[in-house]
Amino acid sequence: xxxxxxxxxxxxxxxxxxxxEGKGATKTYVRCEECGFVGLLPRCFPNKKxxxxxxxxxxxxxxxxxxxxxxxxxxxxxxxPYLRPGSxxxxxxxxxxxxxxxxxxxRARGYGCSIYDPYFAPGRVWRARKFSAIALHEVVEHLRRPxxxxxxxxxxxxxxxxxxxxxxxxxxxxxxxIPWWYRxxxxxxxxFSPESLSRLFEPAGLKLLRSIEPDIMIFRARKVSxx
Numbered sequence: 001x002x003x004x005x006x007x008x009x010x011x012x013x014x015x016x017x018x019x020x021e022g023k024g025a026t027k028t029y030v031r032c033e034e035c036g037f038v039g040l041l042p043r044c045f046p047n048k049k050x051x052x053x054x055x056x057x058x059x060x061x062x063x064x065x066x067x068x069x070x071x072x073x074x075x076x077x078x079x080x081p082y083l084r085p086g087s088x089x090x091x092x093x094x095x096x097x098x099x100x101x102x103x104x105x106x107r108a109r110g111y112g113c114s115i116y117d118p119y120f121a122p123g124r125v126w127r128a129r130k131f132s133a134i135a136l137h138e139v140v141e142h143l144r145r146p147x148x149x150x151x152x153x154x155x156x157x158x159x160x161x162x163x164x165x166x167x168x169x170x171x172x173x174x175x176x177x178i179p180w181w182y183r184x185x186x187x188x189x190x191x192f193s194p195e196s197l198s199r200l201f202e203p204a205g206l207k208l209l210r211s212i213e214p215d216i217m218i219f220r221a222r223k224v225s226x227x
Contacts, residue, residue, distance in 0.1 A: 007032035008039045009147050009196055017041075020178045023186060031174065035200075036193035037146075038170050038177060045144065046186050052119045054187045060097040062104075071102050071137070075109065078164035078218050079133055082209075085110040087132035092153060093139030096120050102137055126156070133162040140167045141188040147200065154204045160223040163206060168215050169193055 005015050012034035019026050028041040046054070059067050079089065094100040094115040106113040114129070115121045134153050143149045157163060168182045170191035177183060183191070194211045197219075202208075206219040 005030045005041075007035060007037055008145075008190065009037040009192075010035040010199055011147070016174075018174050020183070023184070029177075031177075032196070035196040036170065036172075037196040038191040039146075040189045042144070045189055051142075051187050054185070055119060056096055058095055060095045061101055068101060068105070071105055074135075074137055074164075074166055074216065075105060077210075077212055078166070078216055079106070079111075079135060079162065080109060082162045082218070082220070083111055083133055086112065088112045088114070088129070088158075090126055090129075090131045090134045090153075090156065091115045092134055092136055093117055093142065094121055102135065106135070129156065130158040131156055131161060132158055133164060136163070136165045136167075138166055140165055140192060141182075141185075141190055144189060146190050150200060151204055154201065154206060154221065157221040159221060161221045162209075163201070163219040163221070165197065165217045165219075166215050167192055169213070170196075 005017060006013050007015055007030065010032060012032055014033040016031045016033060017028060018031065019028050027044045029038050030041060031038045062068065083089070089106050089111050091100070091103045091106065091113055094103060094117045100115060103113040103115050114126045116123065116126050134157060140146060140150065153163065170193050171177045171180055177191070182188060194217060197217055198208050201219050205222045209218045209220050211217050
């Protein structure tokens with residue numbers, strides 16, 4: 001059905017609400033007919049205690065060879081081709097483990113890496129810095145305020161900086177979305193298409209460099225800030 005709800009990403013009022021069964025509850029989603037973003041209604045969000053408990057189940061250290069290889073492929077495709085030795089990287093949403101695996105792999109390639117996670121690395125020093133690259137590895141789907149958070153990160157990029165995102169691209173139809181495995185994680189609150197991310201970032205001065213199915217997009221900031 002159509003309703004007055006606005007898209008949490010592009011603010012369009014052209015949306016369609018629909019219900020889908022979750023784990024033990026019916027959840028309401030809002031699909032934007034302008035940009036394709038699908039967002040869980042905020043009243044259906046898990047509370048922060050539940051959210052943190054779910055994150056603690058994640059494998060995020062050296063013990064998982066498969067996960068390490070998964071992260072290395074992300075670095076090979078989305079960061080290393082665009083960075084020089086000594087480049088500064090922010091891993092936003094670094095997750096649990098001490099140290100988290102992705103920052104360790106980034107540093108092993110000769111880049112500096114700062115981390116931020118609201119639960120596991122909540123320091124605020126990074127907010128005063130600019131970065132050569134920001135990595136959002138399976139993070140954007142967890143954002144409670146995606147538009148505000150992502151545009152804030154754009155402002156933390158140095159001129160010519162790279163924004164590298166990995167998230168599964170949302171199916172094109174509601175019928176395909178409802179049984180989709182990626183939806184079943186209770187901490188996944190928003191689902192993006194390449195179109196939805198491009199529509200958000202292009203007016204903010206980012207250019208799409210590459211889109212890699214099924215889950216990677218790489219953007220570059222303007223090399224010279226507008227006057």
